[in-house]
Amino acid sequence: MGIINLQEDNSLIRELTDRRVVESLPFAGRYRLIDFALSSMVNSGIQNVGIMLPDxxxxxxxxxxxxxxxxLARRHDGLFYLPAPHDEESRRRGDLKNFYYNLDFFEHSSQKYVxxxxxxxxxxxxxxxxxxFHQNTNADITMVYYTAAQEAAGRSTVIETAENGLVEDIAEKPAIYDGSKVSMNVFLMEKRIFVExxxxxxxxxxxxxLLDGIIRRADEYNIYAYEHDGYVAHVDSTASYYKANMDILEPSVWEELFMGENSIYTKxxxxxxxxxxxxxVVKNSLIANGCIIRGEVxxxxxxxGVTIEExxxxxxxxxxxxxxxxENSLLENVICDKNVVITKEKWLKGAQNYPLIVAKNVVI
Known part of the structure; x- marks a missing residue:
């Protein structure tokens, strides 16, 4: 069975997540971030998926x-929404209370692995x-990681492994460095271990x-790490969201994510x-259906449904x-949220590494 946890820190991307969670951020023209984890599960034959809902x-x-x-609209198994408990039921912070209050869902499922x-x-x-890999190594828990190609800010889980993939150290750090082995927040284990x-x-x-269930009890489990050597982007800040979208314009990245054997599905x-x-005039851009283009992109x-006037x-x-x-407006290094109107002859420009953000439904 698959579980997608939507309880994640959005403190570095609040401009875009005021009314939504990070996982529902629009991405690459027509997708949402949650589509990638969910589609990868479905393409791997997982037919029972639980969504740990946020607040x-x-x-x-x-x-x-x-x-x-x-x-996933099925008579048996399919997609399940697992709501968070009310505040009066548990004042404890963190995602562990959400898992605990939905234990019956995990225990009653027929799948062996989570x-x-x-x-x-x-x-x-x-x-x-x-x-x-998990079965061959006889692991209790297998976590997926990627090797960082550059330094990045933002809290991440960094691991150290032996040559055979056995995890020797695991810790949360405020930044990652070139060559760090960074967890992708993907964990595979038997259901009995997960419930316990x-x-x-x-x-x-x-x-x-992660902190109380895995890191602090790491000595009690046989934990292995599996490397994903393909493209990975972690959207945990405004800068990383902007960079990940710009990466999509690279043909090699686009082809790996969307043109391979396994499709990415969306609404x-x-x-x-x-x-x-x-x-x-359009150069090196990604334009979704319903757009009308009269200017330069x-x-x-x-x-x-975006309109670009002459x-x-x-x-x-x-x-x-x-x-x-x-008409006659200029936008450079800008992120416009939904339903924004930029009136005639306005010039908006952000920095290359930190774009200007226009909030949803704003008229400028």
Whole structure:
């Protein structure tokens, strides 16, 4: 069975997560971040998926609905929503209380293994290879990691391993460095171990599943690490969200994520194709259905239903659904949230490593 935990820290990306969780952030023109973990599970044959809902679940529920677009609207198993307990039931912080209050769901499932994942990573993985690795090593817990190619800020779980993959050290750190082995918040274990971990950790005062259930009890488990050598992006800040979207414009990244054997699924919306008018000039950009382009767009991502009027120049920017950029405006290094209107002859420009953000429904 698959479990996607939506209880994640959004303190470094609050500008975009005021009314939504990180996992429901729009990404790459038509997707949401949760699509990558969920699609990888479905492509690996997982038919029973539980979604650990956050305190603000509306955007997630609206996107996933019955799970039909991921073939999870089933008579048996399928997609399940696991709500967080009310504050008066448990004042304890952290995600461990959510797992504990949904223990009956895990215990009554028929699957032998539990695959636990976060929803803020961008990747495309076949988890069947992870399962074979887990069985061959006789591990209690197998965690998936990637090797960082550059330094990055933001709290991450860094590990050290032996040559055979045995985890020798695991710790949460405020930054990662080039060459660090960084956890992707994906853990595979037998259900009996998972249930015991939740019950013991919560009943002994624990708050966080990773910290209290795994890191502090690491000596009690036989933990191995499995390396994913493909593309990985962790969206935990505004800068990392912007960079991950810009990475998608690289053909090698796009082809690995979306053009391989395993598809990434999302909520389907039937809209007309893009309309490129006579004055349109588009270079190295990703344009979703329903857009109307009369101006210039370069190195940018436009979501569904965006209108770019004549004389407009958009460069190195992310324009989300239903935005309207009116005549002779200029946008460079900008992120526009949904339903933004940029009126005539406005110039907006952010820094290359930190874009300017325009909040949802704003008129400038």
């Amino acid at each position: 603000k679940p509306r955007s997630v529920l609206d996107h996933l609905r019955s799970g039909k677009d991921w073939d 695959l636990l994942a976060g929803g803020s990573f961008v990747y495309n993985i076949n988890f069947n290879e992870l399962l074979r 971990m939740i019950r013991y950790s919560y009943e002994h005062g624990g708050q966080d599943l 389907v919306k039937d809209e007309v194709p893009v309309q490129y008018k006579d004055t349109a 370069e190195n940018s991502i436009l979501f569904r 004389g407009v120049k958009v460069k190195n920017s992310i324009i989300m659904q239903k935005c309207d950029v009116q």
